[in-house]
Amino acid sequence: MKSITVQRLMDQFKLEALAGAGRLDREVSRPRAHRPGLEFVGYFDFFPMERVQVLGRKEITYLLQLSVDERLLHIGNIVKYHPPCFIVTAGQQELPYLKKFCDEEGIPLLRTNESTTEFIAKLDGFLVKALAPEQSIHGVCVNVSGIGVLLRGKSGIGKSETAHTLIRRGHRFVADDVVVLKKLGPALLLGTHNETTREFLALRSVGLINVVRQYGRRAFQDETRIVLDIELTTWREGDLSNALELEPRFTEYLGVQIPHIQIPLQPGRDVAGLIEAAANNWYLKQLGYSAAEEFMQRIQSNMQ
Template sequence: MKTVTVQKLKEAFHLEVLAADSHMDRVITRPRTHRPGLEFVGYFDFFPMNRVQVLGRKEINYLLTLTVEERKLHIGNVVKYHPPCFIVTSGQQEIPYLILFCEQEGIPLLRTTETTTEFIAKLDSYLIKALAPEISIHGVCVNVSGIGVLLRGKSGIGKSETAHTLIRRGHRFVADDIVVLKKLGPATLLGTHNETTR
């Protein structure tokens, strides 16, 4: 199973670490984020605890309406499931109670200045690509007018020559010899290179 560490997310999105910086090696295995709104009011029937938990203005403003005791209870109920990390959006500041809980439980708490909607769209896209099932196959991949074309066949049959001809006609080269195919969705494949042939 493919994984991404919280540290890798921090670096990719230039996130600020607010708590549990010694636990940045925690792994993310699920490709989509989650906003724990219903969980903060006590509904846990479908809580995807293995996903990155994103706290936007709605979640933080709701928590601020609670008494100190209620806040402890509601946050404690979510934190005990130990999700990979929490990310607070929009640069929100009034979260010392959240910092305390995450520090105690060893769950990284990070912050971004981006808005919730923009950040979730970028993070979901990143995680879908990073965690997508993939295989490596022998062939040549080129981008022909925005569509990936995979050339396969026996060695010496002319795959590279065909790719060179397409490149000379203005199309784009993607990978030669080893092509990595990632399944991004039910009908979407992404052809790319591996790190060795990059």
């Protein structure tokens, strides 16, 4: 199971450590934060103790209205479960009772000036991506007219050169050589880079180029949802099919099935143009339109 440290959360969100600073190595392994409301009134049947606990104005105000003994009891009941950390939002003060427990138990108590709603939205989004199952594959990732495309094929077949042509046509580059795939949901696959190769595209006979430096910030994006898997293959006689509608094929990554297309390479074929056509065709199918179906309907209408 993937995990990140509390220290990484501190660095990501510029959090202030109020207590437990010696235990920033504690690990967070579950996405999404939790606000301990029911737990403060004694209901622990479904307490997600392994999640980051966020204390907003509602929780802090409630604790401050309790007597000292009640407050210590309720805080102690939660702290004994040893969650990864507590984060107090909206820059709230008057927290000596929390600091005492967290220092004694070695649990980081952190603070942000952001509002509770905005901070939880950012925190949940970050944790979902950081803790998502992932795999790295050899290929190129591009965004063609808003549609994420994974380009695969044998080394030297022309994946990077094809990506370069797409970039010059106004599409966006995501990753070259190593594409990191992250599963964010049952049918949601995200493609991104591995940070080391960020913005770099390797072109044979030319070398490395920095896409942003050469073509501007709009030519690059950090990540994209993968919806098409396109494999560039060596041309073989008889590879092309004259069928109006090819049988659907899929490639599976991390349990997510992605529509798969093979494009055989031959001198003179506009591979980048074919990829644009495949991406636009996929989009139209999502809207319920099929060119092959419309064509067959016209034939049937003429026959009648």
